[in-house]
Amino acid sequence: MKGASVPEQAADDGHVLEFRLPDLGEGLADGDLVSWSVAVGDTVELNQTIAEVETAKAVVALPSPFSGVVVELLAEPGDTIPVGAPLIRVRNDLEITPPPAAPTRNDVLVGYGPEAEATSRRRKPAPAAMAATTPSSHRAAATPAARKLAKELGIDLWFVAGSGPEGAVTVDDVRSAVPVTGPRTPAEPADTPVPANGHADGLIEPTAREVRTPVTGIRKRTAAAMLASARTIPQASTFVTVDCTASMELLDHLRTTKSFEGLTLTPLALVAKAVLTAIAEHPGVNAAWDEPNQEIVTRHYVNLGIAVAAERGLLVPNLKEAQALSLRELCREISDAAETARSGNATPADLRGGTFTITNVGVFGVEGGVPLVNPGEAAILCLGSIRKRPWVFRDELAVRWVTTLGLSFDHRLVDGELGARFLATTAGFLEDPLTLLSRV
Numbered sequence: 373m374k375g376a377s378v379p380e381q382a383a384d385d386g387h388v389l390e391f392r393l394p395d396l397g398e399g400l401a402d403g404d405l406v407s408w409s410v411a412v413g414d415t416v417e418l419n420q421t422i423a424e425v426e427t428a429k430a431v432v433a434l435p436s437p438f439s440g441v442v443v444e445l446l447a448e449p450g451d452t453i454p455v456g457a458p459l460i461r462v463r464n465d466l467e468i469t470p471p472p473a474a475p476t477r478n479d480v481l482v483g484y485g486p487e488a489e490a491t492s493r494r495r496k497p498a499p500a501a502m503a504a505t506t507p508s509s510h511r512a513a514a515t516p517a518a519r520k521l522a523k524e525l526g527i528d529l530w531f532v533a534g535s536g537p538e539g540a541v542t543v544d545d546v547r548s549a550v551p552v553t554g555p556r557t558p559a560e561p562a563d564t565p566v567p568a569n570g571h572a573d574g575l576i577e578p579t580a581r582e583v584r585t586p587v588t589g590i591r592k593r594t595a596a597a598m599l600a601s602a603r604t605i606p607q608a609s610t611f612v613t614v615d616c617t618a619s620m621e622l623l624d625h626l627r628t629t630k631s632f633e634g635l636t637l638t639p640l641a642l643v644a645k646a647v648l649t650a651i652a653e654h655p656g657v658n659a660a661w662d663e664p665n666q667e668i669v670t671r672h673y674v675n676l677g678i679a680v681a682a683e684r685g686l687l688v689p690n691l692k693e694a695q696a697l698s699l700r701e702l703c704r705e706i707s708d709a710a711e712t713a714r715s716g717n718a719t720p721a722d723l724r725g726g727t728f729t730i731t732n733v734g735v736f737g738v739e740g741g742v743p744l745v746n747p748g749e750a751a752i753l754c755l756g757s758i759r760k761r762p763w764v765f766r767d768e769l770a771v772r773w774v775t776t777l778g779l780s781f782d783h784r785l786v787d788g789e790l791g792a793r794f795l796a797t798t799a800g801f802l803e804d805p806l807t808l809l810s811r812v
Contacts, residue, residue, distance in 0.1 A: 387464040389438050393425065393453045402454045403427045404588045405447050407519050410460075414442045422460060425453070426589035426684070430718050440464035449519045450586060521546045524585070590685035601744040606783045609742050610791050614799045615763055617773040622805045631700055639775075640678075640732050641703040642808075643755050646801035647730060648674055648695050648702075649811055654794040658728050659750040659785045668785055677729035677746065678706055680713040687713040688746065690726035699809075734758060740776040750785040753798070754778035775802075 393403065403425040410422050419435040426432075440462040447453055518541045522532070527546055534541040587595065601607075619642055626632050651658045651674055660669045676694035680687045689709040691697065697705060712718050728749060733741045734757035743752045756776040763772035779795045786794075801808040 387440070388443060389440065389462050389464055390458050391422075391437060391460045391462065392456050392458050394434075395455055402452050403432070404592070405449050405451050405453055405459075406431060406589070407449050408445060410442050410445075412442050412445060416440065416442060416462060427593070427720070430720050430723060431589075431684070431716055432720070434459075436462070438462060438464055450523050450588060452588075518543050518546050524583075590682075590687065594686055597747055598744050600747050605745050605747070607745055607780055608783045608788065608791065609778060609780045610788070610795055611740065611776060611778045612795050612799045613774060613776050614802050615765065615772050616758060616775050616802045617765075619802045619805045620758070620773045626699075632703065635700065635703045636707050637703050638706075639734075639758055640730070640755065641699060641706055642805065643732075643753075643798075643802065644676060644678075644694070644702050644706065644730060645699050646798045646805075646808055647728070647753055648676065648697075649801060649808055650794055650797040651728065652695065653797055654790060656790050657751045657781065657786055657794045660727070660748055661750075661782060661784055671727050673727070675725050675727045677726035677749075678709055679729060679731035679743075680710050682714045682716070684716065687718060687723060688726060688729055689713050689718050689722045690724075690729075692725070729753070730755060734775065740778050742778060743780050745780050745782050749782075751779055751781040751791070751794075753795075754780070777802075 404427075406424040406426050408423050410416055410420075416422060416436045416439060418437070418439045420439075421433045422436045423434045424431050425434055441464075442460060443463045444461040446458045446460060453459065521527075521543055522541075525546065532541050532545050535545055536542040616639070619639065623637055623639060623642060627637050655670055655672065658671050658674055660671070662669050673693055674695045675690040675692050677688040677690040680689065689712065691702070691705045691709060694702070694705075709718075709722065712722065726746065726749060729743075729746055729752040731741075731743050731752060732755045734755050737757055739759075740756035741754045743754050745752050754777070756778070758773055758775040760771050761774040763770055763774055765772055777795060777799060779791055781791045
């Protein structure tokens with residue numbers, strides 16, 4: 373029933389309610405189930421978290437829209453679930469919770485999107501098969517890390533004794549469940565097929581020379597976005613090497629002032645300010661290509677994306693209306709956004725709607741790079757490492773702080789002249805940061 377919250381009741385099912393994956397408000401068609409917070413036989417309350425789903429944007433906790441007893445889990449961690457596909461069935465022996473109002477595109481975790489009749493791309497066991505392999509109606513809880521490791525090792529968590537709180541299965545429990553491997557015994561058929569990545573029982577050899585990691589969630593969507601970028605965006609790049617000694621000296625001074633007390637002032641914040649000021653002079657680099665209408669959309673606001681290397685993969689939270697932020701505010705906002713992304717607490721709103729991105733490879737000791745433009749944006753700036761190097765300064769050889777800036781851009785929107793002028797303007801602000809601050 374497309375757009376419905378609960379299925380029609382069967383005469384012999386009582387009040388069995390079915391919860392389907394809702395529209396998470398990101399314009400995405402599916403999500404990957406990370407973990408269940410409930411098990412068959414558990415009693416759930418209204419708005420209790422029942423599962424975590426990972427999308428291209430973030431890990432989202434799903435609240436239950438009704439209360440009752442869990443009678444069936446319809447997906448396994450790691451499954452890719454389309455919006456509108458069934459996730460869980462709950463028996464409510466009291467009054468049935470009325471369905472929510474018809475959803476709109478802006479509804480979040482309410483109602484279902486246009487893919488309600490789609491089916492999961494991964495095969496899920498039929499209810500009968502699930503019941504046959506379940507030793508009891510209660511399933512031991514497990515930490516997300518334990519579930520991930522068990523999936524990689526091919527271990528069935530149903531048969532792993534948990535040593536964690538309330539019997540939860542931990543990573544150590546999963547590792548202890550890996551059987552000791554050895555040579556075949558005479559009784560074992562010599563022609564028993566062995567999987568390429570493990571043993572005949574399906575377990576992966578812990579000391580295998582190759583490890584296969586399922587590509588899910590952030591990494592899967594990042595791969596798709598970068599493939600789309602390479603295929604659909606005609607990209608070009610340009611570079612400039614900058615003497616940023618004056619900028620480093622300015623940062624050293626500002627760190628001692630009361631205004632920046634308690635803040636972590638990094639070169640990235642000053643680069644961000646330089647980029648934002650340069651965008652004001654060259655707004656064409658803050659544009660988007662509207663393919664259906666064959667139009668260039670130039671934005672007069674900047675949602676500045678900051679690429680962050682997190683445990684789940686590359687995340688790009690963006691600072692909304694960044695053109696209005698002072699250097700002090702940029703310092704705080706960049707720090708907060710990076711910390712939120714690394715801790716796994718970034719929301720879809722934090723990661724959606726970027727207009728221009730900065731990626732900082734210098735933190736890894738890399739001098740520069742050629743990043744790919746994010747779909748929906750016109751350009752991305754790459755900041756390389758800032759190091760002391762020999763440099764000709766005022767006609768004399770001196771040791772100066774030097775870095776390399778790289779700009780990749782969509783050549784449909786930004787031609788070589790515009791890209792070069794924007795990059796030169798940004799570099800000029802870093803060479804003489806007082807001219808930058810004079811425009812604040």
